[in-house]
Amino acid sequence: MPRLHRLLGLLALVLTPVVHIAPAMAASPLVERGAYLVRGIAACGNCHTPKGPDGRALPDQEMAGGFVIETPVFRAVMPNITPDKETGIGNWTDAQVAVAIREGKRPDGSILGPPMPVDMYRAMSDTDVQAIVAYLRSLRPIRNAVEKSSYKIPLPASYGPPLGKVPDVSPSNKVAYGKYLADIGHCLECHTPMVRGQLDVSKLGGGGRELPGPAGGVLIAANLTPGNPDGIAKWTNTQVKHAIAAGVRPDGRQLVRLMAFDWYKTVTDKDLDALVAYLRTLKPVKP
Ligand code: HEC
Ligand code: HEC
Structure with missing residues (x-):
């Protein structure tokens, strides 16, 4: 019994910081x-x-x-x-x-x-x-x-x-972690086309989805797969990372603010590397 007590005491010690999350402990x-x-x-x-x-x-x-x-x-x-x-x-x-x-x-x-x-x-x-x-x-x-x-x-x-x-998901598994980050970043929610109100997952990352633009009108999300010759397939990893985190394409064009670069700018370089490594593995979708 004393052993169990010690164990429980230890457990409580380990769990305490997780259980008491108060704003003061930001x-x-x-x-x-x-x-x-x-x-x-x-x-x-x-x-x-x-x-x-x-x-x-x-x-x-x-x-x-x-x-x-x-x-x-x-x-x-x-x-x-x-x-x-x-x-x-x-x-x-x-x-x-x-x-x-x-x-x-x-x-x-x-x-x-x-x-x-x-x-x-x-x-x-x-x-x-x-x-x-x-x-x-x-x-x-x-x-x-x-x-x-x-x-x-x-x-x-x-x-x-x-x-x-x-x-x-372990960050040491780069592509798997990149996919994980893409899910949490719901990247492909915007970058996958829709059929009848559902994402067409056979064209994952294939772009073409029409989104309501911030200033009215319709905005088309880009094709991020290696099948798009005019897209990130031809860009270097550094250029892709710059588009994601700064919202600027290699040709200098600023992306529209619906793309969430205002947030992605704080993503670490290591996480961006994983994200790009995953995008490179998407099944090619023709534009
Ligand atoms: C693309 C837009 C979008 C993003 C990104 C998004 N949400 Fe939401 N969220 C919504 C919408 C829309 C609803 C309400 C849907 C409805 O009215 O049925 C919602 C509902 C919720 C609710 C339920 C609240 C309530 O009172 O019903 C929670 C909690 C929530 N979101 C948390 C989050 C968190 C945390 C994140 C980020 C990890 C997040 N959301 C990202 C659009 C978004
Ligand atoms: C809310 C919808 C939305 C989300 C979420 C989103 N994007 Fe985008 N993204 C867009 C739109 C729309 C464009 C095109 C903007 C434009 O034409 O100015 C775009 C453009 C891009 C571009 C430039 C590609 C090109 O060919 O011009 C890249 C790269 C990109 N997104 C990657 C990502 C990644 C990676 C994520 C997740 C971390 C992500 N996006 C999340 C909507 C979104």
Whole structure:
């Protein structure tokens, strides 16, 4: 019995820093990892943070919601995901927030609609989803009630069976980790064409998807596969990384701000290398 006690004591010691995540402890490694993901590759704020007239996210309104994306089949109003108890997700448990992110289900059982990239977030590891939740908890609560989204298309009954454990992907496996980052960055959500409201995964990364442009009009996402002679296939890795993280093409053209380079600029060079290594392995799709 004493041995068991010692063991439990040790376990409590190990678990304590993970369990008590308070905003005051913003420097905890978990919150830091969450900040790196949310403010970087995951670019949650590209949707959840309201934007100014120049299309840039408002820094003092992080995750306050209200930004609207309209397509012929839906009008999505981004929810407030700050810790505000009445208008945000302050009353949800950590587990409930994680289920919303990776499985697209709210505590009341309702299903999240597009363009919340749930299909891609299912790949998010347990560690990373916990880190993201911890970071969201550390944000300033902002009171901002937003209206509900409306969908003309039926939403799925679920995004798949309940997730079991999702292990971490090791960064030492460069291509696999690159794919993992592409999922968390929901890159191919925008860069894959759609047929009948579904991503055409046989043309993964093939571009051509029409997206509502920030200044009105329609924006076409680029073909990122090695099958596009006018695309990144001919660019050096450094040029591809510059397009992702700075939003500038080798010909000097600035990419439109819908592409989330304002966030990707904080992604480490090592992570960008993995991302590019993965893009190079995509099945070629002709433009
Ligand atoms: C491409 C846009 C987009 C991105 C990127 C995105 N979301 Fe969402 N999110 C949405 C939309 C739209 C909804 C609401 C859908 C609806 O109204 O049914 C939503 C809903 C949610 C909800 C449920 C909140 C509620 O009150 O219903 C949570 C939690 C959430 N998102 C967290 C995140 C996190 C964390 C990230 C980044 C890892 C993220 N989202 C990235 C669009 C996005
Ligand atoms: C919200 C949608 C969206 C997301 C998410 C997104 N992109 Fe893009 N991306 C676009 C659009 C739209 C363009 C074209 C912009 C333009 O024409 O100015 C683009 C352009 C690019 C380009 C330039 C290619 C070319 O031929 O001009 C690269 C490279 C790129 N994206 C890579 C990525 C990667 C890698 C990710 C994930 C880390 C990503 N994108 C996430 C929408 C998106």
